[in-house]
Amino acid sequence: MPLLSTEAIVLSSLRLxxxxxxxxxxxxxxxxxxxxxxxxxxxxxxxxxxxxPFTHCHLVLFEKPNNKLARISQADILYSFRxxxxxxxxxxxxxxxxxxxxxxxxxxxPHPGLYYLLKEGLTFLETGVNxxxxxxxxxxxxxxxxxYQPRWDHCVGCNRSVTETAAAPSRFFSCKDGGLxxxxxTTSEAQCISISLGALTFLQTLSKIDFRSxxxxxxxxxxxxEIETLLKDYMAYIIGCHHLLNASS
Amino acid sequence: MEKxxxxxxxxxxxxxxxxxxxxxxxxxxxxxxxxxxxxxRTIATAITDAKxxxxxxxxxxxxxxxxxxxxxxxxxxxxxxxxxxxKILVVEEANTLYAIEKSGEYKGLYHxxxxxxxxxxxxxHEGTSASINGLMERIKQGMSFGISEVILAVSPNIDGEAxxxxxxxxxxxxxxxxxxxACGIPAGSDIEYADEVTLIKSxxxxxxx
Numbered sequence: 323m324p325l326l327s328t329e330a331i332v333l334s335s336l337r338l339x340x341x342x343x344x345x346x347x348x349x350x351x352x353x354x355x356x357x358x359x360x361x362x363x364x365x366x367x368x369x370x371x372x373x374x375p376f377t378h379c380h381l382v383l384f385e386k387p388n389n390k391l392a393r394i395s396q397a398d399i400l401y402s403f404r405x406x407x408x409x410x411x412x413x414x415x416x417x418x419x420x421x422x423x424x425x426x427x428x429x430x431x432p433h434p435g436l437y438y439l440l441k442e443g444l445t446f447l448e449t450g451v452n453x454x455x456x457x458x459x460x461x462x463x464x465x466x467x468x469x470y471q472p473r474w475d476h477c478v479g480c481n482r483s484v485t486e487t488a489a490a491p492s493r494f495f496s497c498k499d500g501g502l503x504x505x506x507x508t509t510s511e512a513q514c515i516s517i518s519l520g521a522l523t524f525l526q527t528l529s530k531i532d533f534r535s536x537x538x539x540x541x542x543x544x545x546x547x548e549i550e551t552l553l554k555d556y557m558a559y560i561i562g563c564h565h566l567l568n569a570s571s
Numbered sequence: 572m573e574k575x576x577x578x579x580x581x582x583x584x585x586x587x588x589x590x591x592x593x594x595x596x597x598x599x600x601x602x603x604x605x606x607x608x609x610x611x612r613t614i615a616t617a618i619t620d621a622k623x624x625x626x627x628x629x630x631x632x633x634x635x636x637x638x639x640x641x642x643x644x645x646x647x648x649x650x651x652x653x654x655x656x657x658k659i660l661v662v663e664e665a666n667t668l669y670a671i672e673k674s675g676e677y678k679g680l681y682h683x684x685x686x687x688x689x690x691x692x693x694x695x696h697e698g699t700s701a702s703i704n705g706l707m708e709r710i711k712q713g714m715s716f717g718i719s720e721v722i723l724a725v726s727p728n729i730d731g732e733a734x735x736x737x738x739x740x741x742x743x744x745x746x747x748x749x750x751x752x753a754c755g756i757p758a759g760s761d762i763e764y765a766d767e768v769t770l771i772k773s774x775x776x777x778x779x780x
Binding site for chain 1 (some may be wrong): 589590691728729732757760768
């Protein structure tokens with residue numbers, strides 16, 4: 323398909339050569355794609371601010387056979403998310419979301435679920451009610467949408483129900499196995515993360531509701547920190563596996 | 572003519588220049604061969620002299636000439652007593668400084684960052700941390716003779732925004748006024764072709780007439 327017309331969100335923008343830019347998008351119809359915007363750094367260029375990170379735009383790309391990089395021929399802003407680029411916290415939080423998505427998604431694999439999740443995530447960041455919560459929720463739903471949803475109800479080793487009333491040291495999360503693990507199945511505690519009842523309940527709730535509804539909850543800062551650490555560790559494990567798979571292929 | 576050895580090396584070296592591909596490099600190489608020997612030697616000497624003598628100014632990081640063997644030097648702008656020492660204009664690269672100097676409107680001093688704070692890169696502001704530290708030192712020392720304003724002339728993109736926010740956060744506690752160059756419709760263009768972000772920025776930055 324030489325000409326591609328799709329809506330997309332700009333993930334990153336890098337300088338290329340003297341006056342060009344290398345843009346990574348997450349598109350609705352083709353997933354993560356990389357394109358070259360010729361002359362995008364010139365003073366009077368036809369792209370304007372449409373290729374700035376976080377911008378939701380309509381994109382026209384021209385693809386050449388035997389060339390992995392597409393040429394961006396047109397980009398029109400649908401929504402700029404400009405407020406995200408105007409102060410420190412939204413830049414940091416937005417960057418965090420984009421980085422996670424960049425790392426976990428393969429190129430050219432359409433995933434409308436992830437596309438709408440990113441769009442909603444950026445919208446919540448822009449409204450700025452609780453940006454820290456938005457990033458943590460985004461991470462949790464990104465993991466689930468990417469096919470790595472952990473099991474929060476049963477032990478991944480023996481499939482027994484992990485009772486919520488169990489004492490704290492007996493609730494563990496295994497990144498390697500992707501879910502809760504009971505003390506009997508735990509080979510070495512060092513490889514597992516202890517998880518509090520509050521965090522477990524919240525994560526179980528998240529798996530039953532959508533991203534938008536999850537913003538109605540306001541967990542304590544302590545609980546959010548615990549969930550953030552757990553999700554980051556799991557994400558690091560997933561990304562590590564991705565790197566290994568890419569290296570071996 | 573058989574292209575190998577010295578000629579091929581010349582082509583390869585010319586290809587290292589930005590925007591020069593193999594065809595262009597070949598054209599340049601043939602042109603160099605045809606030009607008088609003295610002119611070719613002048614070009615070669617100019618390149619080696621630039622590498623030997625050009626240094627970063629120890630005050631503002633701009634390019635400046637120094638004697639061979641001298642590690643640092645002060646540029647002509649910093650050494651010029653007629654410049655306004657109360658204003659420092661911060662630019663990303665030295666070529667921005669030359670563009671502003673060409674306009675002839677600005678009479679203060681400069682500070683070159685040699686990069687920007689890039690939130691999406693893994694290094695963040697690693698590349699510019701030394702020059703940012705240098706700027707902070709200048710501001711601290713300049714408090715005694717009254718630096719009144721730091722003007723940020725960074726690009727209106729996410730890296731520029733992040734750099735401006737970062738520098739503002741660092742400089743404001745010293746009580747120095749921090750301003751940023753205007754952003755909006757370029758001179759000589761039609762408003763109807765401007766995108767919404769550019770229009771909003773130009774509306775936000777409107778001024779009394």
